[in-house]
């Protein structure tokens with residue numbers, strides 16, 4: 097198959113940098129679209145289109161997208177730190193991007209959203225982002241992964257530091273070296289998670305962004321939500337997919353069947369990049385909301401961002 101012309105919004109970000117490397121390795125031509133796409137580095141099939149999507153008018157954004165077979169939206173606010181994890185800016189920017197993508201008639205629009213829009217099993221109106229049980233299971237699961245905590249520390253300041261302290265506190269409990277203070281710190285952290293997790297505002301914005309797409313037949317799109325434990329790590333080369341619902345592992349023996357504890361799946365950015373590249377080439381999930389998950393047993397910390405050599 098001859099290479100495609102693929103635009104990546106956010107080529108220097110977490111998901112976008114891994115994706116751009118995968119696309120180039122698979123023989124596609126990539127146009128990086130962000131404020132400083134040149135920071136990714138050099139490759140003969142990589143071109144940079146610098147643009148500030150917040151400030152630029154939709155007409156200019158449409159020009160940035162012109163002539164593309166596929167456009168992948170990997171825009172995210174994380175590189176600006178935890179204070180940038182807001183509700184309105186993400187939705188407003190997503191609106192502009194969709195209007196511009198439709199105007200420029202890109203062949204296929206791939207939206208990378210968040211796991212917050214995935215439904216809890218067997219439900220139609222109950223997403224992860226509004227489930228207190230999901231938030232607790234999520235924080236407990238990522239705290240068990242050294243690689244995930246290291247990734248949060250690299251990207252999200254005090255949120256990463258708090259997660260490290262929470263992980264260390266659980267480790268003390270498991271080793272039997274905890275004190276009353278350790279238990280209190282776990283309780284305090286989990287109360288905050290249950291009442292209003294610091295990431296909830298942004299995760300809910302991502303959740304709501306799906307409403308721009310659901311049932312919309314005015315352009316060719318697909319919407320991928322990474323599975324919950326999405327992080328940097330090993331490229332295993334294989335993944336599984338699921339439509340609409342959060343992928344879950346079987347209920348552990350003797351556990352409450354309603355509990356989400358120890359049941360969340362995840363995927364590395366390198367494996368998600370394979371899933372997105374496959375979709376860009378095959379275009380088999382038009383108008384669908386889906387997730388991908390893979391083996392996360394390797395817990396080696398890995399950089400959140402990659403560059404072209």
Ligand SMILES: NC(=O)c1ccc[n+]([C@@H]2O[C@H](COP(=O)([O-])OP(=O)(O)OC[C@H]3O[C@@H](n4cnc5c(N)ncnc54)[C@H](OP(=O)(O)O)[C@@H]3O)[C@@H](O)[C@H]2O)c1
Nearest residue numbers: 106108109110111130131132148149172173174210211326
């Ligand atoms: N578990 C999950 O479900 C999960 C976890 C993480 C992320 N996600 C989702 O994945 C998607 C991508 O997030 P990410 O974390 O991979 O990205 P990220 O690291 O936050 O990437 C930021 C990218 O956006 C670009 N950018 C920021 N502001 C911009 C602006 N004003 N104009 C143009 N470009 C701008 C940056 O490039 P410049 O600095 O060059 O502009 C950078 O390349 C988001 O929808 C996010 O919600 C989901």
